[in-house]
Amino acid sequence: MNHSVIVEVTLRRGIADPQGATIERALPALGFTGVHSMRAGKLFRFDVEAADAEEARATAQSLAQRLLSNPVIEDAHVRVEEVRPA
Amino acid sequence: MNHSVIVEVTLRRGIADPQGATIERALPALGFTGVHSMRAGKLFRFDVEAADAEEARATAQSLAQRLLSNPVIEDAHVRVEEVRPA
Numbered sequence: 001m002n003h004s005v006i007v008e009v010t011l012r013r014g015i016a017d018p019q020g021a022t023i024e025r026a027l028p029a030l031g032f033t034g035v036h037s038m039r040a041g042k043l044f045r046f047d048v049e050a051a052d053a054e055e056a057r058a059t060a061q062s063l064a065q066r067l068l069s070n071p072v073i074e075d076a077h078v079r080v081e082e083v084r085p086a
Numbered sequence: 087m088n089h090s091v092i093v094e095v096t097l098r099r100g101i102a103d104p105q106g107a108t109i110e111r112a113l114p115a116l117g118f119t120g121v122h123s124m125r126a127g128k129l130f131r132f133d134v135e136a137a138d139a140e141e142a143r144a145t146a147q148s149l150a151q152r153l154l155s156n157p158v159i160e161d162a163h164v165r166v167e168e169v170r171p172a
Contacts, residue, residue, distance in 0.1 A: 008129055023130070023153065032149055034135035041129040043094055044109070049120035063118055067109065 002084045003048045003056035008077040009069040010041035044068050053080045088170045089134045089142035094163040095155040096127035130154050139166045 011017050019040040027035050044064075050056035057080050064076035097103050105126040113121050130150075136142035143166050150162035 010129065010131065020130075020132075024132075026153065027149075030149075030153060032145065035145065035149065036133050036135075038130065038132040041131065043096065043127040043129040044106075044124065045096065045127065046106075046110075046124040047122050049122075059118065059121065063113075063116075063121065067112065067116060 001050065001052070003050055003053060004081045004084070005046055005048050005056060005060040006079045006081055007044040007046075007060060007064045007068055008041060008079070009044070009064070009074050010077070011039060012073055012075055015073045041074075042068070053083065056080050087136065087138070089136055089139060090167045090170070091132055091134050091142060091146040092165045092167055093130040093132075093146060093150045093154055094127060094165070095130070095150070095160050096163070097125060098159055098161055101159045127160075128154070139169065142166050 017039050020038040023040065024036065024038040027033075027038075048056040048059050050059060057078055060078045060080070061076075064078055065071055069076040103125050106124040109126065110122065110124040113119075134142040134145050136145060143164055146164045146166070147162075150164055151157055155162040
């Protein structure tokens, strides 16, 4: 079965986020008020061939830790979205 | 009220994704088989002060279109996650 997986990679709390800070500084000039705590991250969407959702999640988790994120400064959150026949 | 918002920015279908393609090429060397259709995107998490979730969603949608994404090549998906007293 083909599992559609989403991995969200975000900087850990307390790690400086220059991209988010830059976006936040640009907001008043564009007329946005009341928007704060901007944090930027990465998103990966891919398909995993696996027997069940648990196997797909395990593969995606390992991939997220080894290739898609830097576990020292980033958190990776895995979401198995849908299942389709291969 | 403080609304926690997530904006997912992904490349539109058919737009070339060199980052995703590079990740996909690296997978066999790391022992990952059966992973394909890798697409890379961006994720933004921020707080919006708004009277209700609809107002927060409208602000985030406008922000996503004007600052966080390039609507010509990217889709932006807005999710209002939780509400907290300001």
